[in-house]
Amino acid sequence: MTTVVTANCEGCRYTDCVTVCPVECFHYDDEMLYIDPEVCIDCNACISECPVEAIYEVDDLPDDLTQWIAINAQRAPALPVCSVKMDALAGAEEKKKALGF
Numbered sequence: 150m151t152t153v154v155t156a157n158c159e160g161c162r163y164t165d166c167v168t169v170c171p172v173e174c175f176h177y178d179d180e181m182l183y184i185d186p187e188v189c190i191d192c193n194a195c196i197s198e199c200p201v202e203a204i205y206e207v208d209d210l211p212d213d214l215t216q217w218i219a220i221n222a223q224r225a226p227a228l229p230v231c232s233v234k235m236d237a238l239a240g241a242e243e244k245k246k247a248l249g250f
């Protein structure tokens with residue numbers, strides 16, 4: 150089992166999640182973060198840190214977000230590791246408000 154990052158992270162990338170992760174399993178591109186399921190130890194520490202509720206345990210994923218299991222597994226290993234907090238993307242606050250957070 151693992152945790153996965155889903156659509157709410159797109160265009161946000163606040164990276165609060167990486168500050169609590171005990172292993173380096175978050176990876177990033179220009180849009181968002183992804184979790185490497187081979188590295189995640191399923192501690193769940195990151196889930197409550199995300200200000201836009203983008204992170205789920207696999208077993209808790211809503212049906213319309215299950216495609217993110219494969220997206221995280223495919224994208225994460227090919228991207229650089231994010232292990233420290235980064236500046237949020239431009240427009241992140243607007244995206245957060247639009248999502249209702």
Ligand code: SF4
Pocket residue numbers: 154157158161162163164165166167181182198199200201202203204
């Ligand atoms: S805290 Fe949430 S929105 Fe921010 S980078 Fe992590 S998963 Fe994405």
Ligand code: SF4
Pocket residue numbers: 152169170171172174175184188189190191192193194195196
């Ligand atoms: S569940 Fe734990 S190990 Fe996995 S990404 Fe979140 S903080 Fe890192």
